[in-house]
Amino acid sequence: MKLVRSNNFHNLFYFLIEQSQILYSAVAQNICTISSFPLHLHTFMQAIDLFFKQLNQPKKVIITTHQKPDGDAMGSSLGLYHFLVELGHSVQVISPTNWANFLDWMPGIEQVIDYEMNKEKCKQLIASADVIFCLDFNTLHRTKNLEPLLENATCTRVLIDHHQQPQTEMFHFGVSNTKKSSTCEMVYDFIVDSGHQSTLNINMATCLYTGLMTDTGSFRFPSTTASVHRMVANLKDVGLLHTPIHDNIYDNFLENRLRFIGFVLNNRMEVLYQYNTAIMYVYKNDLLKFNIKTGDTEGLVNYLLTIQGIKLAAIVIDRDEERKWSFRSKGNFDVNTFARLHFEGGGHFNAAGGRSDEGVDATVQKFKKTIQQYESQLQ
């Protein structure tokens, strides 16, 4: 949080914003209840329940999500899309960038606009929108080049997200809950809590199941609560066919991806047993050699966690403009904090991303040096 030093009024203003952020993340993590804070502090993001009545009037709605949307980002966006269309709203999903091919089977994906390919159209749509839903991200910079448009939008902004440390001052209404398995689960809650459970149909079910499945590692992560399984049961009741979704997401790659994985496991992996850590690094040339596209490297980091005893897994990939890190952990090692402190990133306790402007070898060296201070936490 930047403090503006020019005058005391600004300092007070930013202090209040900061207090409200602390308050909301505390509420989100069930550390405290909102009633224990003075009322004037929560003038920023109002609880999402207060937004429900706005669903009763037809509105022009934009739904957006983070750049390079994954299963949860696209699943929650399209799940909400089908719901709002069902209620009679005029709805447009805008993705800040392109997305992985393995999402292209999803119902409704044909109407999603890629901002980078349709900048003017997106500008007009945002300028005339009544409401923008922001799903599966909580700081506007996660939308890359879409950020200034969202920041300057004069309409109502609504947040639905489960990442740590939300930028709550940017949203009028919202829900931020790091305990939730996925944004898809939160969109499902939104549908049910707003009293519209009877509108659930197979398209909503298909989209919402997708993110639920991908963000829980197919229902194995600790975030897979009883409510998650109850949600799946309710989706089954409206006709969900889950097997084709698993096939479409996980068994839908080309030969080159499997050969690439074989190559990097063999040649680009190091196991640092002293730190119960495994690391993988992928050079630009590796991506080119195997013709690797957006989405082909998704899930690669999880292979590292299959090694007995590994508590921290890290992969860095040489992208055009930066080196992109993914961190995964098992148990008590907090990769959200680790990524925030050392690699300009963040995310969840056991799964986070980061970045670096350095080359692959330099940033790998930095990683190896950095984990030395975490040796005891990694035992």
Ligand SMILES: [Mn+2]
């Ligand atoms: Mn998510």
